[in-house]
Amino acid sequence: MILAPVAALLCVAGLAYLLARQNAAPLAVAGLARRTTQRDHGLFTSTIAFLAGFSSLVAILALIAPGPIVTTIATVTVAALAGGIAMIAAKRLQPRAGFERIVEVLLIVASTVAVLTTAGIFASVALESWLFFHEVGVVQFLFSLKWAPTGTPASFGILPLVVGTLLITFIAVMVATPLGLMAAIYLAEYAGPRRRAILKPALEMLAGIPTVVLGFFAALSAAPAIRALGN
Structure with missing residues (x-):
């Protein structure tokens, strides 16, 4: 008995979907409401139409055959309808807006954490540098020829490190x-296509290896061999 009204409501919802989709087409073409697709607009409108009709059907059933089950269904349906109407009243016809807002908040939080982390690192380095130069003079640090931080007395001349690095x-x-x-x-002028296709990715992979890794590898493998040759 209830299947016929439900089928009619489904037909009404389908009609609402088609009409809403057709009405949303000019907006999509004009570039308006870019967050909402035609399909989303149609589904949203058809859902509200179905809830409105279903709530009316449940209200009629509650009057004809009152009972706890029918009353519960009527309450839930009316609550859902009220929520849908409230969304329409607030012009929230953008189903993706809530999700995009959540993503936006997460991106803002991530950016804030990155900025605060960088600021914290800078503040920590600045504080430690101030404490260091409070004990060791700037002239001694820049122009002293001895680097012995564990010596007695300790010496913090950075000039040998700079010269060695250069x-x-x-x-x-x-x-x-x-x-x-x-x-x-x-590679640009003489290598053939086949050889270039092999060598170019290999060189790009080598260029992507951090210099710290290459230096560590050289310190473990090449440095002992060079030291042995010197001895």
Whole structure:
């Protein structure tokens, strides 16, 4: 007995879906309401139409055959209808807006955490640097020729470290510049397509390896061999 009214309500909901989808087409073409697709607009409108009709049907059944089950169904249906009407009244015809707002909040939180982390690192380094230079003079730190932080007395001259870094950088540039240029010229001008397809990804993978990893590998493998040759 109740199947016929429910089928009629489904037909009404389908008609509401088609009409809402058709009405949303000009908005989509005009570039308005870009957060809502035509399908979402149709589903939202058809759901409200079905709830309105179903609530009326349940209210009629509650009057004809009152009972706890029918009363519960009527209460839930009316509550759902009220929520749908409230959404329409607030013009919340964008089903994705809530999800996008949640994602936006999460992105803001992630960005804030990143900024605060960077600020915390900067503040920590600045505080430790201030405490360090409070005990060790800037001139002694920059121009002293001895680096012995565990010595007695301790010495914190950074000049040997700077000179050693510049020397290693100069040697690395002298070795890497001709090799890199020759490899690039060969790949660009002389290598065939098949060989280029093999060598180019290999070089890109090598370029992606952090220099710290390469230095650690050299310290464990190449440095002992060079030291043995020197002895």
